[in-house]
Amino acid sequence: MRIVQITDCHLLADPRGRSRKGFPLRQLETVIGRARQLRPDILLCTGDIAEDETPVAYRYASDAFTRLGCPWFWIPGNHDQPELMEEIHPFHDELDLGEWRMLLLDSRVSGQPGGCLGKAQLQRLAEQLEADERPTLIALHHPPVEIGSVWMDAIGLEDRDALWQTLAPYPQVRAMIFGHVHQAFAARTTSLPEETLGDVASDDAPDRLEGASLLPVYGSPSTSDQFLPRSHEFAVDEAARPGFRVIDLKGDDFTTWVERVDL
Numbered sequence: 001m002r003i004v005q006i007t008d009c010h011l012l013a014d015p016r017g018r019s020r021k022g023f024p025l026r027q028l029e030t031v032i033g034r035a036r037q038l039r040p041d042i043l044l045c046t047g048d049i050a051e052d053e054t055p056v057a058y059r060y061a062s063d064a065f066t067r068l069g070c071p072w073f074w075i076p077g078n079h080d081q082p083e084l085m086e087e088i089h090p091f092h093d094e095l096d097l098g099e100w101r102m103l104l105l106d107s108r109v110s111g112q113p114g115g116c117l118g119k120a121q122l123q124r125l126a127e128q129l130e131a132d133e134r135p136t137l138i139a140l141h142h143p144p145v146e147i148g149s150v151w152m153d154a155i156g157l158e159d160r161d162a163l164w165q166t167l168a169p170y171p172q173v174r175a176m177i178f179g180h181v182h183q184a185f186a187a188r189t190t191s192l193p194e195e196t197l198g199d200v201a202s203d204d205a206p207d208r209l210e211g212a213s214l215l216p217v218y219g220s221p222s223t224s225d226q227f228l229p230r231s232h233e234f235a236v237d238e239a240a241r242p243g244f245r246v247i248d249l250k251g252d253d254f255t256t257w258v259e260r261v262d263l
Contacts, residue, residue: 001097001249004040004068005139006031007179008222010051010079011060020236024051024224025060027242027263031223032064034261035244042095043068046179046220047077047108047141055084062088076108077141077179078115078155094128097137100249103128105140107157114155115142115180122159122166129170135252138167138176145217147185150232156180164189167215174254176217177245182227183237184245184258185219218256220245 009028010019017024035043043065050057065072073092076082085091095102103125107115117125117140129136142157144164157163167173221243228235243260 001042001100002038002040003042003044003097003102003137003247003249004035004038005044005046005177005220005245005247006035006223007046007141007220007244008048008077008182008224009045009061010048010222010224011057012050012052013054013056015060019051019224021225021238022242022263025064027261028061028064028223030261030263031242031244032067034259036068038246038259040068040070040246042097043070043072044102044104044139044177045072045074046139046177047075048079048179049074049077049085050081051079053079053081053084055087058084058088073104075104075106075139075141078108078113080108082106082108093124097249099251100135100137101132102137102139105138107140107142109158114158115140116158117163118159119162122162125163126166126170129167129172133172135249136170136173137247138173139178140176141179143178143181143185143217143219144176145187145189147181147183147187147219148230149181149227151234152181152227173215175215175247175256177247178217178219179222181219182222182225183219183229183240184221184243185229186216188214188216218245221258221260 226237226240
């Protein structure tokens with residue numbers, strides 16, 4: 001089972017519209033072209049699909065995702081309008097991946113750059129994990145750990161401690177993936193985010209995790225602009241290329257890596 005994660009497309013109604021450093025639709029189409037060569041079974045977009053919150057931007061995304069030729073799913077980010085998204089393609093909170101499954105969380109807070117899951121959603125997550133012991137991936141938009149960038153950590157997941165406390169009794173959770181950070185990131189945690197081990201990683205090579213006691217968490221490059229790792233203030237990484245994450249599920253194990261594209 002091969003999953004492709006793309007994120008933070010920031011599309012505009014103008015198909016030739018420019019972001020800070022590039023052209024979001026052209027970059028997304030280049031990423032999709034490379035992802036298609038890898039023959040994914042599932043595509044997941046982890047939020048911030050549209051920059052200008054227009055219906056046409058979501059249609060561009062839908063058209064691009066459909067060209068992959070596999071089932072695709074999305075969750076909203078802080079820049080998104082869920083109502084517009086759902087008019088084009090339904091939301092799911094759980095994906096059956098055979099031996100595995102994926103749980104999709106909505107961390108968007110209307111009008112806020114930071115995220116929060118809330119008590120009701122965390123209760124639902126505990127119920128889902130209690131009901132099924134299959135190996136599980138969790139996906140959300142906002143990072144569930146600090147990533148080492150002062151400005152980004154200030155707009156991360158507000159209730160991340162509550163998330164980790166919810167996950168603590170459930171060893172079937174094997175990894176979390178997220179968007180929002182516009183950079184490759186890899187860390188391994190125990191039960192609370194302050195115990196995070198590891199730093200921002202280039203993550204351009206496979207990372208195999210077999211029976212690890214620490215839970216790995218992964219951020220993915222954006223298909224649009226990249227953010228400079230470990231920056232105190234907002235900064236674009238002009239040297240980094242757009243990309244996406246690949247996750248291969250094999251038995252109880254998985255392999256993940258980041259693919260970059262040339263424009």
